[in-house]
Amino acid sequence: MSMNGLVDTIQQRGPLMIGDRGFSLIEGMIAGAILAVGLLGISGMQAMTFSRNVDANELTRVTTLATDIMDRIHFNRRNVIAYNGIDTSVACTINATTQPMARGDCDQWRALLSSTFAANLTGLRGQVAVTVTGPTVPPLNQNLVVLTMTWTGTTGANKTARPRQIILRSVVAPE
Template sequence: MVAVVILALGLLGLAGMQAKSLSNDLSAYNRSQATQLAYDIADRMRSNVTVLANYITPSPSTCPNNTNPCTACTTAVLTCTPAQLAQKDLFEWNRNITATLGNGATGTISNPGGAFFTVTVSWDDDKDPVTGDLNFAMSFGP
């Protein structure tokens, strides 16, 4: 009887450790995805340096709908201006943030001064609206 109780407690502990492991695994996956998304927009900005100011998003931006604002940038022959390309890049970036990190995930790009930009990706890691969201931030220079 005592052995059964000890075995049951051990199995409950094992189940708890497994659940915590899965939670940490998802958290690590989300962090790596946020890192990739931040580097993605940084690379897009570096390839379109003539209109870097067009990438700045002073407040968290989300993808409000699934309509690309610049269809001229999606054809085989690019006929869009650098400003339109920046608009398309932001649309695709925000869509990728939402698709990868879930609804409510946001991205911001700021230029606090000087030649460096800060990219921040925020998401709700624990799906708890009470606790604060996690974020990944990086600074880079074009």
């Protein structure tokens, strides 16, 4: 190819257009900044999700422990009042001679609250209060059972302790 042929080829292509130069430095920096903000947002959401997951795990385990004793109370509905005053931070005070089922339920529930299922639930405590409710004339023998579970929960990677509580209420009537 001669020199004239090369010059002819360059002239046919014409001068470069302004829009044909590719990315400029400023466009690349803006794209990088947008990407960085997006990645920071994603990492922040991941940390928050982990924290909520820890809370949900604790709440699920405590609710399972609470429903265990509530199911036992419903099963022994004729002797509901015997469960009044249960506090897992002290020994069971239910008379084992007159109320063997309620005493056994209390002992088993206390053991469950100190088992490996309740691990990492610092200061877990369960309290049961039973009060007679409903009309007295005619007597319906309904009892309101209030179950309170308290513990010190943790959240996130830094393990910040904070008090937590759930309360279950149920009306129990004899069959």
